[in-house]
Amino acid sequence: MLKQPIPTKIYLSEEEMPKAWYNLRADMEKLPPLLNPKTRKPCTQEELEAIFSKGCVAQELNDTDRYISIPDDIRDFYTMYRPSPLVRAYWLEKALGTPAEIYYKSEGNNTSGSHKLNSAVAQAYYAKKEGITSLTTETGAGQWGTALSMACAFYNIDLTVYMVKVSSEQKPFRREVMRTYGANVIPSPSETTNIGREILKKHPGTGGSLGCAISEAVEVATSTPNCRYGLGSVLNHVLLHQSVIGLEAKIALEKYGVKPDIIIGCAGGGSNLGGLIAPFMGEKLRGEQDYRFIAVEPKSCPSLTRGKYVYDFGDTGRITPLMKMYTLGHDFIPSANHSGGLRYHGMNPVISALYDQGHMEATSVEQTRVFEAATLFAKTEGILPAPESSHAIRVAIDEALKCKESGEKKVILFGLTGTGYFDLTAYKNFNDKTMVDYVPTDEEIEQSLAKIQD
Amino acid sequence: MLKQPIPTKIYLSEEEMPKAWYNLRADMEKLPPLLNPKTRKPCTQEELEAIFSKGCVAQELNDTDRYISIPDDIRDFYTMYRPSPLVRAYWLEKALGTPAEIYYKSEGNNTSGSHKLNSAVAQAYYAKKEGITSLTTETGAGQWGTALSMACAFYNIDLTVYMVKVSSEQKPFRREVMRTYGANVIPSPSETTNIGREILKKHPGTGGSLGCAISEAVEVATSTPNCRYGLGSVLNHVLLHQSVIGLEAKIALEKYGVKPDIIIGCAGGGSNLGGLIAPFMGEKLRGEQDYRFIAVEPKSCPSLTRGKYVYDFGDTGRITPLMKMYTLGHDFIPSANHSGGLRYHGMNPVISALYDQGHMEATSVEQTRVFEAATLFAKTEGILPAPESSHAIRVAIDEALKCKESGEKKVILFGLTGTGYFDLTAYKNFNDKTMVDYVPTDEEIEQSLAKIQD
Numbered sequence: 001m002l003k004q005p006i007p008t009k010i011y012l013s014e015e016e017m018p019k020a021w022y023n024l025r026a027d028m029e030k031l032p033p034l035l036n037p038k039t040r041k042p043c044t045q046e047e048l049e050a051i052f053s054k055g056c057v058a059q060e061l062n063d064t065d066r067y068i069s070i071p072d073d074i075r076d077f078y079t080m081y082r083p084s085p086l087v088r089a090y091w092l093e094k095a096l097g098t099p100a101e102i103y104y105k106s107e108g109n110n111t112s113g114s115h116k117l118n119s120a121v122a123q124a125y126y127a128k129k130e131g132i133t134s135l136t137t138e139t140g141a142g143q144w145g146t147a148l149s150m151a152c153a154f155y156n157i158d159l160t161v162y163m164v165k166v167s168s169e170q171k172p173f174r175r176e177v178m179r180t181y182g183a184n185v186i187p188s189p190s191e192t193t194n195i196g197r198e199i200l201k202k203h204p205g206t207g208g209s210l211g212c213a214i215s216e217a218v219e220v221a222t223s224t225p226n227c228r229y230g231l232g233s234v235l236n237h238v239l240l241h242q243s244v245i246g247l248e249a250k251i252a253l254e255k256y257g258v259k260p261d262i263i264i265g266c267a268g269g270g271s272n273l274g275g276l277i278a279p280f281m282g283e284k285l286r287g288e289q290d291y292r293f294i295a296v297e298p299k300s301c302p303s304l305t306r307g308k309y310v311y312d313f314g315d316t317g318r319i320t321p322l323m324k325m326y327t328l329g330h331d332f333i334p335s336a337n338h339s340g341g342l343r344y345h346g347m348n349p350v351i352s353a354l355y356d357q358g359h360m361e362a363t364s365v366e367q368t369r370v371f372e373a374a375t376l377f378a379k380t381e382g383i384l385p386a387p388e389s390s391h392a393i394r395v396a397i398d399e400a401l402k403c404k405e406s407g408e409k410k411v412i413l414f415g416l417t418g419t420g421y422f423d424l425t426a427y428k429n430f431n432d433k434t435m436v437d438y439v440p441t442d443e444e445i446e447q448s449l450a451k452i453q454d
Numbered sequence: 455m456l457k458q459p460i461p462t463k464i465y466l467s468e469e470e471m472p473k474a475w476y477n478l479r480a481d482m483e484k485l486p487p488l489l490n491p492k493t494r495k496p497c498t499q500e501e502l503e504a505i506f507s508k509g510c511v512a513q514e515l516n517d518t519d520r521y522i523s524i525p526d527d528i529r530d531f532y533t534m535y536r537p538s539p540l541v542r543a544y545w546l547e548k549a550l551g552t553p554a555e556i557y558y559k560s561e562g563n564n565t566s567g568s569h570k571l572n573s574a575v576a577q578a579y580y581a582k583k584e585g586i587t588s589l590t591t592e593t594g595a596g597q598w599g600t601a602l603s604m605a606c607a608f609y610n611i612d613l614t615v616y617m618v619k620v621s622s623e624q625k626p627f628r629r630e631v632m633r634t635y636g637a638n639v640i641p642s643p644s645e646t647t648n649i650g651r652e653i654l655k656k657h658p659g660t661g662g663s664l665g666c667a668i669s670e671a672v673e674v675a676t677s678t679p680n681c682r683y684g685l686g687s688v689l690n691h692v693l694l695h696q697s698v699i700g701l702e703a704k705i706a707l708e709k710y711g712v713k714p715d716i717i718i719g720c721a722g723g724g725s726n727l728g729g730l731i732a733p734f735m736g737e738k739l740r741g742e743q744d745y746r747f748i749a750v751e752p753k754s755c756p757s758l759t760r761g762k763y764v765y766d767f768g769d770t771g772r773i774t775p776l777m778k779m780y781t782l783g784h785d786f787i788p789s790a791n792h793s794g795g796l797r798y799h800g801m802n803p804v805i806s807a808l809y810d811q812g813h814m815e816a817t818s819v820e821q822t823r824v825f826e827a828a829t830l831f832a833k834t835e836g837i838l839p840a841p842e843s844s845h846a847i848r849v850a851i852d853e854a855l856k857c858k859e860s861g862e863k864k865v866i867l868f869g870l871t872g873t874g875y876f877d878l879t880a881y882k883n884f885n886d887k888t889m890v891d892y893v894p895t896d897e898e899i900e901q902s903l904a905k906i907q908d
Binding site: 002007008009011013014072075076079080081091109110111113150153154172173176177179180181182375378379380381382383384419421422424425427428431 | 456461462463465467468526529530533534535545563564565567604607608626627630631633634635636829832833834835836837838873875876878879881882885
């Protein structure tokens with residue numbers, strides 16, 4: 001809004017962009033290690049390097065260096081769509097009539113439509129550097145698959161995306177974006193892998209699942225020469241790459257002398273939330289500043305708020321390393337919910353530990369309340385938000401309304417992870433008033449948790 | 455790209471945003487007036503005010519004031535998504551190996567996905583100011599309907615959008631964005647108007663046309679109290695609003711001492727092209743600078759390159775004022791082409807006159823060559839472009855390749871009007887190699903032109 005001391009959008013210059021990622025683990029208590037699923041002993045570097053690029057494995061295992069340089073080549077790629085704007089939500093504040101100041105870091109201004117590209121480019125870069133000629137991955141909603149397709153097109157790396165079959169049928173447009181970027185998109189389960197063939201034999205006509213798609217992608221990566229696997233969230237190196245979100249937000253706020261009181265992010269696998277809060281949480285852990293952090297998850301998949309902090313598998317197929325994390329159990333099947341990016345049974349280990357140690361809060365919201373917030377945001381701020389991001393919007397609005405009651409002028413920062421241009425089936429559902437809220441019963445969660453072999 | 459004298463993206467500050475639109479007509483020879491379709495006499499202000507808001511009519515008729523202030527309220531709204539970035543296409547230049555410098559003004563960073571919002575907000579603002587409580591419009595591809603929905607949601611004006619029936623069936627997601635912004639979207643032809651009912655009686659089961667949707671929207675606007683009609687292109691006040699594109703681009707280039715040699719825009723109704731070139735063309739007309747301007751149209755709908763410069767109707771239903779323009783005839787039905795925004799039989803009168811007077815060039819391109827360019831652009835610059843915008847990309851690439859041959863280091867500026875997130879059926883068609891190029895025969899064009907009663 002014009003004639004305000006703080007502009008509506010704060011853009012950093014390219015020189016002001018972070019030159020290093022911030023590794024939050026360096027300021028945390030040591031995390032429990034990843035465990036080999038067969039031996040239950042800590043995963044070795046070599047074991048991980050059979051799956052991921054060496055560059056990513058080194059970062060996954062690095063819990064001592066506070067800053068890790070961003071290679072020039074990656075920073076170059078970042079200039080294609082970064083720095084992303086930090087937006088002062090003047091119009092939303094006005095619509096709410098709140099004395100609170102609301103800011104959001106807007107990550108959707110690229111064709112993948114989300115923050116996922118921040119890690120995709122890093123994963124493709126290290127692969128290229130190490131002579132890896134092809135990557136595999138899985139995708140559900142399609143944002144991660146699109147992001148990795150864009151990065152692989154840029155670095156001229158072959159990419160095979162196992163897309164959950166039901167998603168590839170429901171979201172043919174997402175599939176088409178990936179194809180335009182040259183990716184080979186295979187509906188999963190497929191006949192191209194042993195695991196896929198087995199599942200198809202047992203469950204002919206199945207629509208697939210993320211767990212199955214992960215299994216297929218990992219099988220191909222580990223059995224093909226010069227091929228590795230890329231993951232879009234959950235792991236700590238992904239969280240590291242996403243720290244660019246929080247670093248940029250912090251620099252932008254500091255330019256105008258603004259300190260947030262509350263920092264809010266939606267939580268699926270945890271990479272966006274972890275990236276957004278990282279540098280602020282670092283200050284809190286070092287005792288330099290205090291902030292309130294709120295993770296927002298869907299009521300239908302409440303890993304932090306109703307899960308258990310134990311070792312569990314990252315996939316339903318039990319082939320990934322075991323992680324100590326908040327989990328609903330690797331067998332948990334979240335009920336139909338339109339936020340595909342938040343339908344994961346577990347949570348990144350860093351976020352899990354921070355929550356367990358009381359450094360942050362978590363809450364869960366119903367999807368109808370999420371879409372109410374999304375619609376208000378679209379009308380006032382002019383951006384149609386992704387359903388995932390709208391979880392953060394919902395809680396930011398709730399906190400701003402509390403300020404309206406109390407008269408407090410708090411500063412709220414939230415992460416707008418992406419746009420909802422490929423989520424219009426969900427919006428239609430909401431506009432038609434046919435949207436239903438799903439909440440798992442205590443019994444369902446207990447049953448799923450009971451299957452974890454702790 | 456880092457460490458370059460010119461950043462990848464040039465953003466103006468909010469203070470640097472233009473405070474006035476530039477009215478190119480003030481620097482041109484007088485244009486032939488709009489004619490009343492019944493009397494064939496120049497349209498009076500009163501006649502136009504029955505259809506459009508007074509603010510828009512005043513601008514439509516103003517060919518003397520070189521600058522027209524942008525009201526603060528509109529500039530405020532502009533800060534929601536403007537200034538839009540001027541991007542140096544370093545990656546595309548590198549991929550082409552050209553010595554040319556390529557810049558593009560990127561207008562797709564808002565939920566309407568295009569430049570259309572620049573005029574939508576102005577039209578909604580004047581309506582609100584004059585106590586108009588509802589607007590009607592038509593939409594084909596959906597970008598204009600979305601833009602006006604966003605503006606009307608912001609100003610709390612009721613909006614009815616007549617959407618070409620076949621488009622509303624093929625693009626249910628576009629329809630859903632409009633509904634999310636509160637618009638009443640009616641597939642056209644419909645039972646809600648006399649014209650609609652007549653057409654349905656004559657042609658039951660028809661998929662509709664833009665001409666018919668315009669007729670329905672105008673009928674409702676002129677027969678409902680406090681209701682007016684909004685148009686997304688073709689008219690001169692729309693072109694005026696779009697001058698913000700060229701003004702921002704010029705300020706951004708001048709900050710770095712860059713003068714473009716060639717300015718390229720896609721041409722459908724002409725508003726984006728006219729807005730982009732306006733301030734540069736003004737300099738050329740005043741003899742202050744020289745530039746090459748190139749309008750790019752689809753080979754399937756070549757109004758400038760194969761049409762006639764005569765008075766013609768703006769719609770197939772013959773109810774709009776007559777305009778002196780390049781036209782293929784109001785009965786011309788462009789063959790199936792994926793650039794919905796470029797399927798218009800005529801061309802804005804300003805652009806038509808400039809072309810007729812030799813101040814600019816025009817060329818036409820086949821859609822397969824357009825999608826080749828779009829795909830290269832997506833892979834190198836990270837933005838999936840709209841099919842319409844990709845016409846400009848095609849010719850920018852062709853000009854850059856000529857520079858490669860000649861060794862000339864020309865500066866090329868083109869307009870990237872929007873993103874292609876709702877055009878994935880077209881991309882699928884291209885990826886599947888089933889895309890066909892349609893070019894009307896001389897006979898077809900002659901037959902259509904013969905129906906114009908000059």
